[in-house]
Amino acid sequence: MTDTPLFERVAIIGIGLIGSSLARALKAHGLARHVAAHDVDAQVRATAETLGFADSVHSDMGTAVAAADLVVLAIPVGVYGVTAKAMAPHLAAGAIVTDVGSVKEEVIRAVKPVLPSGVHLVPGHPVAGTEHSGPEAGFAELFTDRWAILTPEKDCDEQAVEKVAEMWRRVGSDVEIMEAAHHDRVLAITSHLPHLIAYTIVATAADLESQLQAEREGDDVVTTAEVIKYSAGGFRDFTRIAGSNPVMWRDVFLSNKEAVLEMLGRFTEDLTALQRAIRWDDGEQLEKVFTRTRAIRRGVVEARQAGRFQYTENGGGKADDGAE
Secondary structure, eight states, rough: OOOSSSSEEEEOOOOOOHHHHHHHHHHHHHHHEEEEOOOHHHHHHHHHHHHHSSEEESSSSSHHHTSSSSSHHHHHGGGGHHHHHGGGGGTTOOOOOEOOOOHHHHHHHHHHHGGGGGGGEEEEEEEEOOOOOOOGGGGGGGGGOEEEEEEETTTSSSHHHHHHEEEEEEHHEEEEEOHHHHHHHHIIIIIIIHHHHHHHHHHHHHHHHHHHHHHTTTTTTHHHHHHHTTTHHHHHHHHHHHTTHHHHHHHHHHHHHHHHHHHHHHHHHHHHHHHHHHTTTTOOOOOOOOEHHHHHHHHHHTTTOSSSSSETTTSSSOOOOOOO
């Protein structure tokens, strides 16, 4: 914990998993004298007040952001624009606005035009999370040994960028600066496409029972109950990813559609090549691909990006070193 807070007042708009975790981390590391929280959901606000991770919880967003020197948007990307317009008249001169969204070009398009002169936009993305949501799912250590990517535009105030970067460093993250467009292409392959594939595979499994019943009229039907009961490790991992917040991921795909569609096209071509190898008993090609991908997995583990935390049923996280 530091003796001098980095910020006097931080307002966090949206207090689900990421927002509540950041509030907890700010308090744990003494980075703000006052953490104000706002959420449109009354039940979420009530839960936040009970849990006590913020100094004040507000039903009115204007009250929450008033006098804040840092405002953090931790809400679905699809509502950034309307939210920014609503809070803009209440922002203090010199305030910094940042966010935690998985898409960055859309943040600049939706938020920057409505901010008052003298308010600094520093888009951010902590590459951290679990499949769980809500204020009870948050924990202060969520960002430890994770990347926090910032995508400020070239004319952004350097001191504002450094203050946001320092915040992420002090809660345990490694900070990377990159252009928004590059961020969106990188995340399209490392995060967005895997989620899309996971949603598709789990949806296919859910549809399997009714499809086979129609085709075979009860003969050797694979039921949904069996899919759940006999889930192997691979399918369990897909269901974990597919259990993520549906509203958030809806907005991610719609906001980053060009990059996602590009990566989806490339994936489709590679999948077709694997399909061909299986059809023609090309074991050599299959082994070649699997050997290359295994090496990538080992690189992920060595880079400490294999999953430091596991969710626990009491609403927090526990350490997981990601060992194979």
